[in-house]
Amino acid sequence: MNPINVLIADDQTIFCEGLAALLDLEQDIKVVACAANGSEAIEFAEKHRPDIVLMDLRMPGVGGLSATRMIKGKFPVMKILMLTTFSDDEYIAESMKIGASGYLLKDADADQIIRGIRDCYAGQLLLPASFHTMLADHLGTSHESVPQSPLPDAVRNALTRTEEEMLHLLLDGKKNKEIAKELYLSVGTVKNYLSQLYKKLNVRSRREALAMLKNR
Incomplete structure (x- = not known):
């Protein structure tokens, strides 16, 4: 069985190399390259044709959103997972609008990131229910909002x-x-x-x- 080819795009070298080392321990995942910015992500996506791109939202120069838009324009079937924090709600909504397959939190455990990559490869949308209402406003779709808590x-x-x-x-x-x-x-x-x-x-x-x- 062919491995899931992954491109990591993140301007933090230590994070990128550390994540690559962890992913390469998995038999079914292969990191094909690490990009330090959006420009390199676009270049490496074209060169290596990965199955999944792990894309940092905030990078100097060409940022994650612009790089995602460019990559999805060239390679519509290529899956992109945004690397983010919960402070990036608006960026997450915009990335979904332009074709991203979901997101992974940068402080998630290695097992969660690995599971997320496999789920994404299998066609799942990586998006918890807590983002449904926020995304509905941006994507023009209707989702069931989170039920109200039994609180004042x-x-x-x-x-x-x-x-x-x-x-x-x-x-x-x-x-x-x-x-x-x-x-x-x-x-x-x-x-x-x-x-x-x-x-x-x-x-x-x-x-x-x-x-x-x-x-x-």
Whole structure:
């Protein structure tokens, strides 16, 4: 079976080389090149014809969005996964509009990135439910929004989309690893989000949070 050929585009050399080394340990994944900017990403995409491009959104010179637009224009079937953080909501929406196949968080665990690459190669869209409403505004499509939390408006309005999504996953009995898988986050990132969430709910633990939510 032929490996999944991957091109990594990221201006942080240490991140790029480290990720390449991790991916090359997998028998079914082969990193064909690392690009330091969007211009190189376009050049290497044409040279190597990878199955998937891992594209950093923020790079000097030609950025990830411009490079994605150029690559998808030349190679419509080539899949592109954006490397990003949750602060890049608007950029993520725009990248989906121009043909990206989803995104991976840069602080995700190696296993999650590997799984994401395989899922993308299999044709899955890598996009958690917490982005559906935001994307609907940009893509002109209708998605079911996240259900409202059983909380007072003042508290609910203080929550981010991700925090509110986590509330519903908590109510569904999901553990940290399951939440991480659902939202394509690292377990460490999930713990950080939950810590902030507990502060906003004025509770100290998952048990207290669940007790408060289920009593409303």
